[in-house]
Amino acid sequence: MKAFAELYAALDETTKTNEKVEALTAYFSRVPPADAAWAATFLIGRRPKRLLESRKLAQWAIEESGIPEWLFAECYHAVGDFAETIALLLPPAQSSSNLPLHSWIEERLLPLRDADDEARRASLVSAWREMDERQRFAWNKIITGEFRVGVSQSLVVRAVAAVSGLDAAVVSHRLMGDWQPTAAFWAQLVAAAAPDADVSRPYPFFLAHPLEGAIEELGGIGEWQVEWKWDGIRAQLIHRNSRTFVWSRGEELMTDRFPELEALGAQLPDGVVVDGEVLPWKNGEPLPFAQMQRRIGRKALGPRILSEVPVVIVAYDLLELEGVDIRERPLEFRRARLEEIAPPNSALIVSPVVRADTWQELTVRRQEARARKVEGFMLKRLGSPYRVGRRRGDWWKWKIEPYSVDAVLIYAQPGHGRRASLFTDYTFGVWDGNELVPFAKAYSGLTDEEIREVDAFVRANTIEKFGPVRAVKPELVFELAFEGIQRSPRHRSGIAVRFPRMARWRTDKKAAEADTLETIRALLPPGVGAVD
Amino acid sequence: MDSLLQLTDHGLYCAGGDFYIDPWRPVDRAVITHAHSDHACPGSRAYLTARPGEALLRARVGGEAAIQPLDYGEPVSLGSVRISLHPAGHILGSAQVRIESGGDVWVVSGDYKLEPDPTCTAFEPVACNTFVTESTFGLPIYRWPPQAEVIAEIRNWWTANQKAGKASVLFAYSLGKAQRVLAGLLANVDVAAGPIYTHGAVENFCRLYREAGIALAPTMHAGAAPPDADWSRALILAPPSANGPPGLIGMRRFGPLSTGFVSGWMRIRGARRRRSLDRGFVLSDHADWPGIMSAIRASGASRVWVTDGYRAPVVEWLGQQGIEARAVETRFEGEHDETGAEPAGAEP
Numbered sequence: 001m002k003a004f005a006e007l008y009a010a011l012d013e014t015t016k017t018n019e020k021v022e023a024l025t026a027y028f029s030r031v032p033p034a035d036a037a038w039a040a041t042f043l044i045g046r047r048p049k050r051l052l053e054s055r056k057l058a059q060w061a062i063e064e065s066g067i068p069e070w071l072f073a074e075c076y077h078a079v080g081d082f083a084e085t086i087a088l089l090l091p092p093a094q095s096s097s098n099l100p101l102h103s104w105i106e107e108r109l110l111p112l113r114d115a116d117d118e119a120r121r122a123s124l125v126s127a128w129r130e131m132d133e134r135q136r137f138a139w140n141k142i143i144t145g146e147f148r149v150g151v152s153q154s155l156v157v158r159a160v161a162a163v164s165g166l167d168a169a170v171v172s173h174r175l176m177g178d179w180q181p182t183a184a185f186w187a188q189l190v191a192a193a194a195p196d197a198d199v200s201r202p203y204p205f206f207l208a209h210p211l212e213g214a215i216e217e218l219g220g221i222g223e224w225q226v227e228w229k230w231d232g233i234r235a236q237l238i239h240r241n242s243r244t245f246v247w248s249r250g251e252e253l254m255t256d257r258f259p260e261l262e263a264l265g266a267q268l269p270d271g272v273v274v275d276g277e278v279l280p281w282k283n284g285e286p287l288p289f290a291q292m293q294r295r296i297g298r299k300a301l302g303p304r305i306l307s308e309v310p311v312v313i314v315a316y317d318l319l320e321l322e323g324v325d326i327r328e329r330p331l332e333f334r335r336a337r338l339e340e341i342a343p344p345n346s347a348l349i350v351s352p353v354v355r356a357d358t359w360q361e362l363t364v365r366r367q368e369a370r371a372r373k374v375e376g377f378m379l380k381r382l383g384s385p386y387r388v389g390r391r392r393g394d395w396w397k398w399k400i401e402p403y404s405v406d407a408v409l410i411y412a413q414p415g416h417g418r419r420a421s422l423f424t425d426y427t428f429g430v431w432d433g434n435e436l437v438p439f440a441k442a443y444s445g446l447t448d449e450e451i452r453e454v455d456a457f458v459r460a461n462t463i464e465k466f467g468p469v470r471a472v473k474p475e476l477v478f479e480l481a482f483e484g485i486q487r488s489p490r491h492r493s494g495i496a497v498r499f500p501r502m503a504r505w506r507t508d509k510k511a512a513e514a515d516t517l518e519t520i521r522a523l524l525p526p527g528v529g530a531v532d
Numbered sequence: 533m534d535s536l537l538q539l540t541d542h543g544l545y546c547a548g549g550d551f552y553i554d555p556w557r558p559v560d561r562a563v564i565t566h567a568h569s570d571h572a573c574p575g576s577r578a579y580l581t582a583r584p585g586e587a588l589l590r591a592r593v594g595g596e597a598a599i600q601p602l603d604y605g606e607p608v609s610l611g612s613v614r615i616s617l618h619p620a621g622h623i624l625g626s627a628q629v630r631i632e633s634g635g636d637v638w639v640v641s642g643d644y645k646l647e648p649d650p651t652c653t654a655f656e657p658v659a660c661n662t663f664v665t666e667s668t669f670g671l672p673i674y675r676w677p678p679q680a681e682v683i684a685e686i687r688n689w690w691t692a693n694q695k696a697g698k699a700s701v702l703f704a705y706s707l708g709k710a711q712r713v714l715a716g717l718l719a720n721v722d723v724a725a726g727p728i729y730t731h732g733a734v735e736n737f738c739r740l741y742r743e744a745g746i747a748l749a750p751t752m753h754a755g756a757a758p759p760d761a762d763w764s765r766a767l768i769l770a771p772p773s774a775n776g777p778p779g780l781i782g783m784r785r786f787g788p789l790s791t792g793f794v795s796g797w798m799r800i801r802g803a804r805r806r807r808s809l810d811r812g813f814v815l816s817d818h819a820d821w822p823g824i825m826s827a828i829r830a831s832g833a834s835r836v837w838v839t840d841g842y843r844a845p846v847v848e849w850l851g852q853q854g855i856e857a858r859a860v861e862t863r864f865e866g867e868h869d870e871t872g873a874e875p876a877g878a879e880p
Binding site: 012013014015065067068070071074075078079080081084085088089092419420421422448 | 671672673675799800801802803805806808810811842844845848849852
C-alpha cells in the first residue's frame with residue numbers, strides 16, 4: 001500500500017504525461033506482479049463490484065472522526081471529493097501499512113463481500129487505523145471507486161510497454177476483454193509471446209479525430225471511403241468457438257442486453273470480429289437515441305420492448321476473419337470480406353458508403369445528415385489499417401454543425417475534483433412567456449478564467465439557496481451547443497438535448513435577448529411523438 | 533452585559549476608547565493587529581500597534597503616519613478602557629488586542645496561529661470574557677502537519693528539481709509566509725544548496741525582517757541576478773499573484789521550472805490542481821481547526837464572536853459545545869465561509 005499511495009501522489013502531483021508514464025513505469029518495475037495487476041486495473045478504470053455504500057462509509061468516517069454529520073457535509077462541500085474528505089477528517093494517523101496492495105484488496109477488501117455491516121465497519125475502521133494519511137486517501141479512492149487521477153488507458157499501456165519491451169498495440173490488445181487482476185495475468189501481459197486464453201477478447205477500438213481544416217486538404221476524394229456517422233453505441237461483435245460476445249467501447253460486456261445480436265452471432269462464420277454501431281432500428285432507419293436509453297434502462301427485456309425498440313449493428317469494419325487478426329490489411333480488403341460474411345436480411349447492416357465525385361458534392365450531401373438521423377460523415381482513407389486508439393490521419397469524423405441556442409444562467413452548483421468549491425455546474429433557462437424554464441445543464445466549454453468570473457458572479461448574485469445549488473439573478477447569457485433534440489415529458493421544458501455544452505459566453509447579450517422555448521421547439525424533428 | 537465593541541461600516545469600534553480595530557476606512561484612531569494590507573488601511577490620523585510590527589506598518593501606511601508603538605503587554609488607557617497588545621504568532625509584530633472596562637475583558641485575536649514560528653513571538657493565550665476569533669480555516673479538514681516536515685518537503689522538492697535541471701518557483705505571501713519559509717530553510721540549507729532569489733515584494737519585507745534581527749536564509753533580488761544566472765539550481769520566492777499571465781510570462785526566463793505554493797489552502801488537492809501547480813506545501817500563518825478550538829478554550833471566554841472565513845460552521849459547532857457564539861461580518865471575507873473558495877490573496 002505504501003508504494004501504491006506514493007504512486008497515486010506522484011501521478012496527482014504532475015500534469016505532464018511523460019512524468020506520469022515514468023512514475024507508472026517505476027512503480028510497475030518495483031512491485032510484486034499481483035500489485036501491478038491490481039494497480040493497472042484501478043488506473044484503467046476497472047474495479048471490483050462496489051462493496052460499500054457511500055452512506056455507510058460516511059457514517060463510519062463520521063463516527064471515527066468524532067464530528068457531527070452536518071459538519072461532515074460542510075467539509076465535503078469544501079473539498080468536493082468524498083474519499084479525500086474522509087482522509088482529511090480521520091484522526092491523525094498513528095501508523096503506516098507495509099501490507100502490499102494485493103493483500104489489502106484480496107485479504108481485506110474482497111472478503112467484505114460476504115460480511116455483515118458490523119464486520120464491514122470494524123474492518124474498515126481498522127484499515128484506516130493501520131494506514132497513514134496518503135494510504136487512507138488511496139484506499140478510500142479504491143473502495144469508493146472514484147478513481148480518477150488523470151491517467152488514461154493509453155498512459156498505462158505506455159508504461160506496461162516500457163516495462164515489458166512489447167509494442168504498445170500488443171499491450172493495448174492484451175488489456176482488453178475479460179481478465180482478472182492476478183499475478184498470472186500480469187505475467188502473461190508482459191510476456192514476450194502469450195497464447196490468448198480469452199475467447200471473448202475484443203480489439204482496441206480505432207477512433208477518429210474531428211476534421212481539422214478544410215475538407216479539400218484531404219487530397220482527392222477518390223482516396224477516401226465516406227460513410228455516415230451513426231449515433232449509437234460503438235461496439236464489437238465477436239463470434240468465436242461458437243460463442244458470441246458484444247463489447248461496448250467502454251469495455252462493458254453487453255451481450256445479454258442485445259439478444260438480437262447474440263442471435264446474429266450464430267449466423268456468422270466462426271472466428272469473426274465485427275466493429276460497428278449498435279442502433280435502435282425500425283423500418284429501415286434509426287429510432288431516436290432516447291429509445292435506446294429507454295431500452296438500456298430496462299432490467300428485464302420483455303417482448304414488448306424488444307418489438308418496440310429492436311436493435312441492429314451497423315457494421316463498419318471487420319477485424320478478424322477465420323480467427324486471424326486482419327487489422328493490418330487495407331480497408332478495402334476488410335470491407336470486401338465484411339460484405340461477404342454479412343448475412344442477408346439480418347440484424348447486421350453493412351454501413352452504407354456515401355458516393356460523391358467531388359468534395360463539393362459531398363459538402364452538399366452533408367446537409368442530408370439531420371434528416372437521415374446521423375451526425376455527419378466518417379472519412380476513411382483507402383488502404384489504411386485498423387489502428388489503435390484515437391489517431392489523426394487515416395480516419396476523420398466530419399460532423400454537422402451542432403444546434404445552438406442562447407440561454408440564461410439560472411442555477412449553479414459547485415463542481416468536483418479540480419473544480420471543487422468553484423461554481424462550475426450550470427443550469428440554463430430559456431424564455432417561456434415571462435418565465436425562464438430550465439432547459440439544459442452544461443459543465444464544459446468555459447476557460448478557467450471564465451469559470452472564475454462566473455463563479456464570482458454566482459457568489460455575488462445568489463438569490464436563493466437549495467442545499468449546494470444557488471439560484472442566481474438571471475443575467476448571464478451563454479450560447480449552448482448540442483447535438484440532438486427530442487421531446488421529453490420528463491423535462492419541465494418538454495425538451496431533452498444531447499451533449500449540451502457552452503459554446504460561448506455571450507457578454508454582448510442581455511437576458512431578455514435569450515431564445516424562447518418557442519424557437520427551440522421549432523428545432524424538434526417533425527412528426528416524432530413524445531418519448532415514453 | 534454591555535458590548536465593548538460594535539461592528540460599524542468602518543470596522544470593529546470601541547466606543548469606550550473611541551478607537552477602531554483594523555478599520556477598513558480611514559478613522560481618527562486605529563489599533564492595528566498586524567500589517568497585512570486587509571488589516572492595515574492607510575489614511576487614519578493615529579495608529580497604535582505592537583512595537584515589533586512598527587516598521588512593517590509604516591511600510592504599509594506611509595512614512596508620515598502617526599504610529600504609536602506599544603510593547604507586548606504594556607497597558608495604555610484610552611477613554612474609559614484600558615488596552616494592551618499580546619503576541620498573536622501570525623507574523624512579525626502581530627498582536628491580539630485586549631480591552632478591559634470595569635470587570636469586563638474582551639480580546640480581539642486578529643489573525644493568529646499556535647504553531648511555533650522563528651520569525652515572530654509565539655501566540656499567548658489571554659484570559660477574557662469575550663473572544664473575537666478569526667476562522668479562515670474553521671473546518672476540521674484543516675489540520676496542519678508539523679512545520680519541520682513541510683520545510684523538509686520544500687527542501688526535497690528543491691533538490692529533486694535541481695537534479696532534473698528545473699528552477700524551483702515557490703509562491704508564498706510576500707509578508708510573513710516567505711520569511712517564515714526562509715527562516716525554516718536557514719537550518720536546512722548550507723551555501724552549497726543553491727541560490728535563493730526573491731521577487732521585489734518579497735525582498736522588501738525580508739529587509740525589514742532582517743533589520744528587526746530575524747535570521748533568514750540569504751536571498752538575492754531576482755531582478756539583480758547576473759544575466760548568466762543558473763536558474764536550474766535556484767529557489768525563487770514570489771507572491772502568489774505572480775502565478776498569473778504577466779508573472780508567468782516573466783518566469784519564462786527561468787527556463788524549465790516546477791511550481792509550488794505554500795499555503796493552508798494546499799491542504800485540499802482541488803485548490804492546488806485548479807491553479808495548475810506542481811506542488812502544494814501545507815503551511816499557514818493562520819490557526820487550523822484544532823488551533824482555533826484550543827485558542828478559544830485557553831481564553832476561557834464564555835462568549836465568542838467569529839470573523840473572517842468559515843464563520844457559520846464555527847458558530848454552529850461552538851453552540852453545540854455550549855459556548856455562546858455569533859458570526860460577525862467583517863470585510864475580510866469573500867464568501868469562503870461556505871464553500872472554501874478563497875478570493876485571490878485571501879490569506880495575508
